Amino acid sequence: MMHLAFDGSGIDGSLFTTITGLARHTKWLNTPLALWTNAGLGVFAVLMVVGWWNARRRDAHAMTLALAAPVAVVVAFAVAEVAKKLVAEVRPCYSMPHDYFIDACPTRTDYAFPSGHSTTAFATVAALWLLDRRLSAVAAVFAFFEGFTRVYLGDHYPHDVIGAAVLALPVAYLASRIVGRAAVPLVSRLRTGVLSPVLTATPAGAHAAH
Template identity: 50%
Template sequence: MTSSTATTTQALDGASIDGSLYGDVTDFAKHTHWLNGTVLAYTTYGVALFAVFMLVGWWIARRKDPSVMAAALAVPFAVVIAYLVNSGIKSVFTEPRPCRALPHDFLIEKCPPIDDYAFPSNHTTVAAAAAAALFLINWRLGAVASLAALLMAASRVYVGAHYPHDVLAALVVGTVVALAVTWAARRFATPLVVRMRGGALAPLLTATA
């Protein structure tokens, strides 16, 4: 058996897990053409919204104690680490995209290259990581970001890019990694923020400099 055959044999068979549910969602998309463009725009560019949420989190943290600012500064790192962890999981499970396993289902987003695997969803992981981390800064901001993350997860299935289990797993990965990273930042980086608030970076780290 060749290595490529072995990889295919060992790959996660997403269609057998919830392929029928995926088909129900894409059938819904097929009959809601009026919504297709809006969802495609959000699933393509919506990740930028989470960068805005991070900036808002930083702005709020300027008026909070140093541990909150430490958490705010850690959010981008939490997102990047969650993305890297998620990419590692993808390389282990090598689940083919549903557009390849179920080529006759309705598809809005272009089918990615064959080595761009489905499980878990990178878009959803990034969104979930940002939302989870922001909860440790401001719960209202975290709630808004969480709603946006859930919409991102739903959009990935709607456009045909992922199975439902891909986005569910991504929500878990992003949340767990982000909470761990942000909690560590609050615990270990707070003294550094205290020192920086007394230096040249004070205007960026406090609203009362």
């Protein structure tokens, strides 16, 4: 029995057409944004690495939150994948084939809601919020831009991006908060063991003092 996919074009298809119409008239941006939409995910990994690096000079709770950040992102992404299967929203390229699309149309079983890229982006924002709000603010700027590229390229409707944010922010926040509390004793022990060089930073002048 064939599963009928949900058609999301009736929600904000006109806005989608407006944005992809912009892509049609700014073809000089098509290739850079097509490259960025995937490569840009590396920015969120870098921000989490920066969070970990800075946490080495802070207490065990901060380091636990730094280590919890990627875990929270994975949890949010997993929840989003379940939501994709449940909603089963067909991609815009099938519902609105006459619009302008930069990316190739994926298989019908590669559903649209919520956007996986945007889920990763906004989950990083939430996970970093508990650790370092400046890094979280930087992540937020890139997350909104990532979401825009997903619509600009024709991969997702705007509500796919909004749905990703609505799902990812609380899920990643709660996951990060739970792990950030529960794992503090473990991280505290690890900071005094063989993983000490990875989890702590030697204070300046410490070697000279010895």
